[in-house]
Amino acid sequence: MSADTWILTAQCPSRLGTVDVVTRFLKESGCYITEQQSFDDRLVDRFFIRTEFIPQDTDFDAEAFQASFAARAGEFEMVFELTSPGARIPVVIMVSKADHCLNDLLYRYRTGQLSIEIRAVVSNHPDLEGLATWHGLPYHHFPITPETKPEQEAQVARVIEETGAELVILARYMQVLSSDMCEKLSGRAINIHHSLLPGFKGAKPYHQAYEKGVKLVGATAHYINDDLDEGPIITQAVEAVSHADYPEDLVAKGRDIECLALAKAVALHVERRVFLHARRTVIFER
């Protein structure tokens, strides 16, 4: 993607002219389309489109563009979003004790591979403070007990709000969020679960996998919703295992695919390649 590339994403009910309303406007606005993908889900009659474009006019006025397009989009009940070149989503990362996903995300962050701006790391344990600090990031340790859960979640919510985080990444945060919290973060919190959901939901999925004698273990990155481990799936990854892998070996083998699946899901999200509708995602990969 060139440094001057904008992204326009939209979805709306299916109807004749859904593509045209987008592409004609871009043409009329002097915007050159470099990549475009659209999909119409015929089972739910819903249209999705993602367009990368480069304005030919160097004085491209994003606000005017949005205001003008809103009028046309309205006729199609179209929800849209315009993303400017180099936009970086403000992010809060939540962790517990396992550090592999955090380490991986921080590496990609500091080397500029992910267009995010990490505003804070939040944890129910103190363990990963050093890692966050080395990256110059604020680290909030909010311990949790069954009794203090509501308060702890309020603390977390406050950090999310005060930092202006638009995306929350649960990088092996081992606490079940309350329904209330799930709803608040609906569509903007990505969790990594260490199994191929919906298989092995709940606790200790690798131990469940060992019991069943599976030959593949997996990881699933998904948006959280109020149904635990049932949120819309973004990416899944697998790794071959054998009889010689004991549960602790599965845990170890799974780390790499957890990192990769989560990092890929975050990248897809920040590049506006993921569309959420009902309990499913539409994903326009490059």
Place this chain on the structure above:
Amino acid sequence: MSADTWILTAQCPSRLGTVDVVTRFLKESGCYITEQQSFDDRLVDRFFIRTEFIPQDTDFDAEAFQASFAARAGEFEMVFELTSPGARIPVVIMVSKADHCLNDLLYRYRTGQLSIEIRAVVSNHPDLEGLATWHGLPYHHFPITPETKPEQEAQVARVIEETGAELVILARYMQVLSSDMCEKLSGRAINIHHSLLPGFKGAKPYHQAYEKGVKLVGATAHYINDDLDEGPIITQAVEAVSHADYPEDLVAKGRDIECLALAKAVALHVERRVFLHARRTVIFER
């Protein structure tokens, strides 16, 4: 594997000397070991070993070998099997209407890729008779209804017995076998299920997968046992899918991995690479 390679497989409770009892005997019998794998499952204290060897004496006497080895193996409560070069397992294949797995197996069979000897194809439908006949194989059409199920299974059992089949391959046979039949075929019947078990057990797994919006579909080849879709897993395979794949597309995309997973499981079984213990398999891949 050279044309003169024998295979010795064995399992027994864990104990000092389990490898030595096998390898010392082979040495003393003038057998040259070309490949060997052993594994000791420390969670269940069970030992497994597979050895490929070439007798240096051209007059190798398999019966005498077995008789002599039985004495030593007995001390270790070792169950063993000796497989001669070029041995071909007698097989019965069971199908319904879908022909992709059958077609794949028959191709590998007629080109000598699988060391099996197909004695018959059995089906509850007449559809695949032409395919079997072209390959010169007897085709038994045994229709089934809820009422006639016991009789039908008796017919099937008779074919298995009369043909001397040591292995039964359920190549998309869409009927649930009775507990009785499952027990009778325990450890010698391989089924292909079109999901990553234990996910999406039961009927229409691809439709279940679509509902959940998964990004990977899978196939599982497993030994049948009396717990439906819960038999010991031999192989699993996956295929990436997207939002643009409707249920019928998942069905289509899954065919290739079903064929591959089943063919691989059969190959592993006939090459004596699969060891069954309790609800799990030990698999020594090349």
Place this chain on the structure above:
Amino acid sequence: MSADTWILTAQCPSRLGTVDVVTRFLKESGCYITEQQSFDDRLVDRFFIRTEFIPQDTDFDAEAFQASFAARAGEFEMVFELTSPGARIPVVIMVSKADHCLNDLLYRYRTGQLSIEIRAVVSNHPDLEGLATWHGLPYHHFPITPETKPEQEAQVARVIEETGAELVILARYMQVLSSDMCEKLSGRAINIHHSLLPGFKGAKPYHQAYEKGVKLVGATAHYINDDLDEGPIITQAVEAVSHADYPEDLVAKGRDIECLALAKAVALHVERRVFLHARRTVIFER
């Protein structure tokens, strides 16, 4: 893809309005776009687009559509193609002695998985006649020697011409085509090479791979051009191998990926997902 879905594909030099000229016309023609992908290659300034659409008018007039669109496309130097629902490309398959790719293609053909119409099978050996015949296909045995190569190619060319084949599939045809023949078939002949091109070009790639001790073998489906094994790549597939795989084992292990890579390339081609420009392909996968 629904049964009433048309496909419009096009490419042209990069210019403002390339998407709009397509989508506006479709809108004005009352065509509902169900899926669309476009890409603009900034290194060669070339634009590619593929659109699936359903005409809202049941009396959709394809000829009129093309005539009208041609005028607008002309302004953009746009080359386009309109494909009707259920269109089946006439195909000639070329083979030698190895039958795995042919067997695989014929299976997919007879079960309707590939929108092709096989008009003939051509070979320089008599071996695969039975397989073709069982599928009701004409089989032409044109032996070849260094001396008779020009004549043999003329015979092949005649079959291609007389059958009206628009696509030629070289399903392990082990002869090098002449430059003349390559040129004649440029962009409409797909070959399967049993390596990850450009690695291991030429003869006996699996033996070359064994010599190098690689841990992965591969297969490449590509359009032929006049530079042997250097034609534009459509698909590539890999398979893990180990030290225990001798050259003949690599040959055996490679068969499955050869079948899969070739079948996938053919499917991509017939679904008009492959765009050829210079020595590279643009592929819009589902």
Place this chain on the structure above:
Amino acid sequence: MSADTWILTAQCPSRLGTVDVVTRFLKESGCYITEQQSFDDRLVDRFFIRTEFIPQDTDFDAEAFQASFAARAGEFEMVFELTSPGARIPVVIMVSKADHCLNDLLYRYRTGQLSIEIRAVVSNHPDLEGLATWHGLPYHHFPITPETKPEQEAQVARVIEETGAELVILARYMQVLSSDMCEKLSGRAINIHHSLLPGFKGAKPYHQAYEKGVKLVGATAHYINDDLDEGPIITQAVEAVSHADYPEDLVAKGRDIECLALAKAVALHVERRVFLHARRTVIFER
């Protein structure tokens, strides 16, 4: 692997009794074998074996074990190595500017995933000092120019010698080592090359890959030898790419597989799963 597991590895010319000489000795020494793999390469008549075992006697005397075994092994011209539980190989890592592989190795190192002890990081650039320092590791910056190459290599060699490094990891060290250095490090230096060797040898492999329009890019971890990019291969990994990936995208996409292939190769090496013979490796994976 339990905490009290020893590893015995050996290789020798093929001969009757090669397995027995190992396993009988282990039995007589009261060593319980938990996992064993052997392979006999019939094309070069060479035997390889790897055994994990747990001494039943808590006073296991490794020196006495080796001395006794050496006598028997000598009769078979057998080269062997005994590795104690928890042994950690001293390592020097060499880098240039790219930090992804170093970052990945350091993460695995500090979390105990790799049984290595990093003694120093050496580079021809100053860039990665901070990363090494944060992990408490000495960082040696030895700049290099065509003129100073011999001296620079002498500096590197001195660090390797003084730290007692048994393994050198070239984690994207972008300098070609001299033949002399290659020879000195033969069999104990692992390099990561960013292509599927032997494809795209030399400089800028991703750019070469782009030119050829490949659909898969790869990475190869191999022992260095005096023939550049031709050393014995340990692991290879691949990643799918598309027409929309420009050369810089291939570079980015390749980073993950480079990290994974290198880390896996190092793990295989330190777990004594890799056997080197002539220009090929035998690898006993779990």
